Amino acid sequence: MASNGNGEFTFANGNGTAAVANGNGTARNGLAKIQTQKKGNGMCHDDSTPPVKAQTIDELHSLQKKKSAPTTPIKGTQGGAFAITLSEVERQKQQLQSISASLASLTRETGPKVVRGDPAKQSETPKVSSHVSHHHHFTPTISVSDSALKFTHVLYNLSPAELYEQAIKYEKGSFITSTGALATLSGAKTGRSPRDKRVVKDDTTEDELWWGRGSPNIEMDEHTFMVNRERAVDYLNSLDKVFVNDQFLNWDPENRIKVRIVSARAYHSLYMHNMCIRPTPEELENFGTPDFTIYNAGQFPCNRYTHYMTSSTSIDLNLARREMVILGTMYAGEMKKGLFSVMHYLMPKRQILSLHSGCNMGKDGDVALFFGLSGTGKTTLSTDHNRYLIGDDEHCWTENGVSNIEGGCYAKCIDLSGEKEPDIWNAIKFGAVLENIVFDEHTREVDYSDKSVTENTRAAYPIEYIPNAKIPCVGPHPKNVILLACDAFGVLPPVSKLNLAQTMYHFISGYTALVAGTEDGIKEPTATFSACFGAAFIMLHPTKYAAMLADKMLKHGATGWLVNTGWSGGSYGSGKRIKLPYTRRIIDAIHDGSLLNAKYKKTEVFGLEIPTEVEGVPSEILDPVNTWSDKDAHNETLLKLAGLFKRNFETFTNYKIGKDNKLTEEILAAGPNF
Numbered sequence: 001m002a003s004n005g006n007g008e009f010t011f012a013n014g015n016g017t018a019a020v021a022n023g024n025g026t027a028r029n030g031l032a033k034i035q036t037q038k039k040g041n042g043m044c045h046d047d048s049t050p051p052v053k054a055q056t057i058d059e060l061h062s063l064q065k066k067k068s069a070p071t072t073p074i075k076g077t078q079g080g081a082f083a084i085t086l087s088e089v090e091r092q093k094q095q096l097q098s099i100s101a102s103l104a105s106l107t108r109e110t111g112p113k114v115v116r117g118d119p120a121k122q123s124e125t126p127k128v129s130s131h132v133s134h135h136h137h138f139t140p141t142i143s144v145s146d147s148a149l150k151f152t153h154v155l156y157n158l159s160p161a162e163l164y165e166q167a168i169k170y171e172k173g174s175f176i177t178s179t180g181a182l183a184t185l186s187g188a189k190t191g192r193s194p195r196d197k198r199v200v201k202d203d204t205t206e207d208e209l210w211w212g213r214g215s216p217n218i219e220m221d222e223h224t225f226m227v228n229r230e231r232a233v234d235y236l237n238s239l240d241k242v243f244v245n246d247q248f249l250n251w252d253p254e255n256r257i258k259v260r261i262v263s264a265r266a267y268h269s270l271y272m273h274n275m276c277i278r279p280t281p282e283e284l285e286n287f288g289t290p291d292f293t294i295y296n297a298g299q300f301p302c303n304r305y306t307h308y309m310t311s312s313t314s315i316d317l318n319l320a321r322r323e324m325v326i327l328g329t330m331y332a333g334e335m336k337k338g339l340f341s342v343m344h345y346l347m348p349k350r351q352i353l354s355l356h357s358g359c360n361m362g363k364d365g366d367v368a369l370f371f372g373l374s375g376t377g378k379t380t381l382s383t384d385h386n387r388y389l390i391g392d393d394e395h396c397w398t399e400n401g402v403s404n405i406e407g408g409c410y411a412k413c414i415d416l417s418g419e420k421e422p423d424i425w426n427a428i429k430f431g432a433v434l435e436n437i438v439f440d441e442h443t444r445e446v447d448y449s450d451k452s453v454t455e456n457t458r459a460a461y462p463i464e465y466i467p468n469a470k471i472p473c474v475g476p477h478p479k480n481v482i483l484l485a486c487d488a489f490g491v492l493p494p495v496s497k498l499n500l501a502q503t504m505y506h507f508i509s510g511y512t513a514l515v516a517g518t519e520d521g522i523k524e525p526t527a528t529f530s531a532c533f534g535a536a537f538i539m540l541h542p543t544k545y546a547a548m549l550a551d552k553m554l555k556h557g558a559t560g561w562l563v564n565t566g567w568s569g570g571s572y573g574s575g576k577r578i579k580l581p582y583t584r585r586i587i588d589a590i591h592d593g594s595l596l597n598a599k600y601k602k603t604e605v606f607g608l609e610i611p612t613e614v615e616g617v618p619s620e621i622l623d624p625v626n627t628w629s630d631k632d633a634h635n636e637t638l639l640k641l642a643g644l645f646k647r648n649f650e651t652f653t654n655y656k657i658g659k660d661n662k663l664t665e666e667i668l669a670a671g672p673n674f
């Protein structure tokens, strides 16, 4: 090695001849020239790029992360860096105390000690906060349990990127797909467990809620709730770390609910980050005490020796305590739909109607609601490239119009295709959670047709991932109320115009059909009736919601429609599902008003008004009987379904709907006649 006199060194190459630098920095023999320069201190430096401003690797790594911009100081503190620091410290302390109170055992006097941050990052000096009961002052005694000595690390409102890192590092089954979504597994449960959803029956709820036959509210007592709550809290505190999300529900600022979700998995934290409304830094600063708290200890089972427990899963709602406990299921939809149940209790108390529906708005401000049970098309049809998306699943209807309860969408993605549903397809990118999908182990490309894990594969993404989402997610009073039924019998028309009594009849019935093959033992289409198209989530008697809907539809002149997104040309097995583009044409014709003034005829048995023509849809499919080759089979199936409707409605014949008997009588008469 020799200096050439101007600070450059040349290296001898392999065959003993010196490589000579040429003018443009490349050695003549093709090897890159290594340039160095003599500095004042006589040491050698590579000056092709400015030197890094670090002396050690640790220092270098510390340069990589910039401190997040300081959030604005709490109102009332005067400017100056010192004041900001103080209030920031005080605010963080209050926040930790609030979380500590959430996680406190209700039987032990002290603990847990909560500390902010990842336990893996030892360098962070812990800001500890320990919950001390109001009744006792903390004095260490021998009765202090180990759990009171242990830190609970809290990962508070992490960003999607941080949650990705947590999931990938610590949760088996977490992967990044080729489009940047986080693929996860929800474990043994890949759908909701309605038979394990319990509600505390106390003096108040006994009178207020819907109990008994048909009701989704399976009773439990206060004590059993506390047993399960303690089990969940102890489990969460035994972990290295827990995730805490403080977020909002409902885009209507007057009726916004503050929710806290304490969970054990980054997957659950990211899911709720996407599904609830995300607070701004300022809103988070002034968050205070949550209105409702979820303890998600889903990995941990409930104790079968506990009273009322009938399986290892229990989803427990205590309205008085404003708490929900989840044991024995990691299906994320329990959290979303659990909070929806809470809204179905809180909102009607304020004369606000809560709706299990999608909602979108046209360019001219016309709003449509899409009611329907799981898989009937709420998400698919409310996500419409020509309209503004207000929300895909949960809404409120107030004196002022509609508002979305959530901040995200939860789409079924079995057989999802980019051509048919481009907006949902494109929303599955960085930040989106993909549950139980199957992907290529090398390319990480998702195979949406693969049902190996479950048929109920799902994508959860923030609503702003849909390009024409309406933010804030509110709109004026609905013009059209569309009831979706996926009729696997193939006898309901693709579209019917309903009068108010019919709308109420079908709303209370809440019909859809499960198809054979999805559940063991189901050999033919099975009718499901779920009052208000969401019996699993309502808390009051269905007639309460129905009366409110009738009232609002009448007042605002909304038109009801029944749309069959299910089978045509025969039942499941012989017929086919109605093509999505046809359903979309029908929905377009409802939105643009053309269907309101079309020519109609009345069907037999159900007495439904069906149009004779819809633009872009073959006219022969509009009356189902035309599509069946075996007319006798059609008539038989039609009567069979009508019978099921009748039998289901018997439960409601003794109830009055609304203030006058006239509406009740009209609704009873609006069902099938035969």
Ligand SMILES: Nc1ncnc2c1ncn2[C@@H]1O[C@H](COP(=O)(O)OP(=O)(O)O)[C@@H](O)[C@H]1O
Pocket (backbone or CB within 6 Å): 372, 373, 374, 375, 376, 377, 378, 379, 380, 381, 392, 410, 411, 412, 413, 414, 565, 566, 577, 578, 579, 580, 581, 583
């Ligand atoms: N004609 C149709 N109308 C609506 N959805 C259809 C139709 N045919 C097939 N589908 C499929 O049915 C599913 C509807 O699911 P989704 O919109 O998520 O329902 P929901 O939100 O009501 O649970 C989607 O996978 C969609 O692609």
Ligand SMILES: C=C(OP(=O)(O)O)C(=O)O
Pocket (backbone or CB within 6 Å): 191, 192, 333, 337, 373, 374, 375, 378, 379, 393, 410, 412
């Ligand atoms: C999450 C759910 O909602 P939907 O199927 O209506 O989208 C569910 O029912 O579990």
Ligand SMILES: [Ca+2]
Pocket (backbone or CB within 6 Å): 372, 373, 374, 375
């Ligand atoms: Ca549903």
Ligand SMILES: [Mn+2]
Pocket (backbone or CB within 6 Å): 378, 379, 392, 393, 410, 411, 412
């Ligand atoms: Mn949906």
